[in-house]
Amino acid sequence: MxxxxxxxxxxxxxxxxxxxxxxxxxxxxxxxxxxxxxxxxxxxxxxxxxxxxxxxxxxxxxxxxxxxxxxxxxxxxxxxxxxxxxxxxxxxxxxxxxxxxxxxxxxxxxxxxxxxxxxxSYQELGQLLAKQLTTTSAEKYILMAHGSRRPGFQVPMEKVISNLVGLNLDVTTAYWAVPPSLEDTVGELVTSGYRRIAIAPYFLFPGGITDAIAIAVEKLQLQFPGVSLNLTEPLGxxxxxxxxxxxxxxx
The missing domain is CATH 3.40.50.1400 (Rossmann fold)
Structure with a gap:
C-alpha cells in the first residue's frame, strides 16, 4: 500500500x-x-x-x-x-x-x-530544544511559548522542561497570550539578582509573534541596561x- x-x-x-x-x-x-x-x-x-x-x-x-x-x-x-x-x-x-x-x-x-x-508531545524534540537553548550561555533561561486559555495547558510545558533537566539548565516559562508574561518574568528575575538571561521562543518557525517577542526584548533591554538579555532563534x-x-x- x-x-x-x-x-x-x-x-x-x-x-x-x-x-x-x-x-x-x-x-x-x-x-x-x-x-x-x-x-x-x-x-x-x-x-x-x-x-x-x-x-x-x-x-x-x-x-x-x-x-x-x-x-x-x-x-x-x-x-x-x-x-x-x-x-x-x-x-x-x-x-x-x-x-x-x-x-x-x-x-x-x-x-x-x-x-x-x-x-x-514527543520527548525526542527536547534534543532540538536543547540545541536552541545552549546557543547562548546564561544564568537563567526563559522558554517563551504562545500559551492557551485551555485548563491544564501548562502540563505539557512542564514535561518539556523536565526533558531538559539533564542539561543542568535553569529554565522557567513565560507566555505570549496568557500570564506570566515575558515582561513580568524578566522583571522578577532581575529583582532576584539575575544578570544574564536567555530567552528562547518556543515556536517552530519565525513569524509575526516571534518578531513581536524580539521587539519586546529590545524594550526590556532598554528598561534593564545592566542586564544581558539574549534572544535565541525559533527551532526552525x-x-x-x-x-x-x-x-x-x-x-
Missing part, C-alpha cells in the same frame, strides 16, 4: 511559516528517497505534502481530500498526518480531529488516515528536524 505524509501547521498571514513548511517538506522527501535507496528491495510509493488549519481558501478536510486526489482513483492509501504544533490546545484536541473525521467520511474506506500525536527548518519527523512517522 502506498504511503503519504501530510505536515499540518496552523496557517499564517505571514509568508515565512509557509515557506519554512515547504522547505521542511522538501527535506523530508529527500530523507524518504535516501531511505528507499538504503533498502533497494523495498518498493514504496511516497509523497509528502503540507496543509494548514486556518487562513486558507479551503478548510482542512478539503485540503486533505485534494492532497489524496493526486493518487490513482480507488488506489488504497495509508495517509499519516503530523500536526506540527508544539503545545496542545483547542486546535490539537478538538479542531484538527473534527476536520480529519470529515475528511475520512469523504475519502471512504480505501484511504487509511492516521492522525499522529502533535510534534511537541533543519535537516535535524526533518530526520526527527521521519523517525516519528515510522513509529
Amino acid at each position: 502506498p504511503s503519504a505524509y501530510l505536515l499540518l501547521s496552523h496557517g499564517s498571514h505571514d509568508a515565512r511559516p509557509e515557506i519554512a513548511m515547504q522547505k521542511l517538506s522538501n527535506l523530508l522527501e529527500h530523507r524518504l528517497e535516501n531511505s528507499q535507496l538504503e533498502t533497494p528491495n523495498t518498493i514504496s510509493e511516497t509523497i509528502v505534502g503540507t496543509a494548514y488549519l486556518e487562513l486558507q481558501p479551503q478548510p482542512l478536510h478539503l485540503q486533505i481530500c485534494k492532497f489524496v486526489k493526486q493518487f490513482t482513483p480507488q488506489q488504497p492509501l495509508h495517509l499519516k498526518i503530523l500536526p506540527l504544533f508544539l503545545l496542545s490546545g483547542m486546535h490539537v484536541m478538538e479542531d484538527i480531529p473534527a476536520e480529519i473525521n470529515l475528511a475520512k467520511k469523504m475519502l471512504g474506506e480505501n484511504v487509511q488516515v492516521e492522525l499522529q500525536p502533535y510534534l511537541g 527548518t533543519s535537516t535535524e528536524l526533518a530526520d526527527l519527523i521521519w523517525d516519528l512517522l515510522q513509529k
Whole structure:
C-alpha cells in the first residue's frame, strides 16, 4: 500500500511559516528517497505534502481530500498526518480531529488516515530544544511559548522542561497570550539578582509573534541596561528536524 505524509501547521498571514513548511517538506522527501535507496528491495510509493488549519481558501478536510486526489482513483492509501504544533490546545484536541473525521467520511474506506500525536508531545524534540537553548550561555533561561486559555495547558510545558533537566539548565516559562508574561518574568528575575538571561521562543518557525517577542526584548533591554538579555532563534527548518519527523512517522 502506498504511503503519504501530510505536515499540518496552523496557517499564517505571514509568508515565512509557509515557506519554512515547504522547505521542511522538501527535506523530508529527500530523507524518504535516501531511505528507499538504503533498502533497494523495498518498493514504496511516497509523497509528502503540507496543509494548514486556518487562513486558507479551503478548510482542512478539503485540503486533505485534494492532497489524496493526486493518487490513482480507488488506489488504497495509508495517509499519516503530523500536526506540527508544539503545545496542545483547542486546535490539537478538538479542531484538527473534527476536520480529519470529515475528511475520512469523504475519502471512504480505501484511504487509511492516521492522525499522529502533535510534534511537541514527543520527548525526542527536547534534543532540538536543547540545541536552541545552549546557543547562548546564561544564568537563567526563559522558554517563551504562545500559551492557551485551555485548563491544564501548562502540563505539557512542564514535561518539556523536565526533558531538559539533564542539561543542568535553569529554565522557567513565560507566555505570549496568557500570564506570566515575558515582561513580568524578566522583571522578577532581575529583582532576584539575575544578570544574564536567555530567552528562547518556543515556536517552530519565525513569524509575526516571534518578531513581536524580539521587539519586546529590545524594550526590556532598554528598561534593564545592566542586564544581558539574549534572544535565541525559533527551532526552525533543519535537516535535524526533518530526520526527527521521519523517525516519528515510522513509529
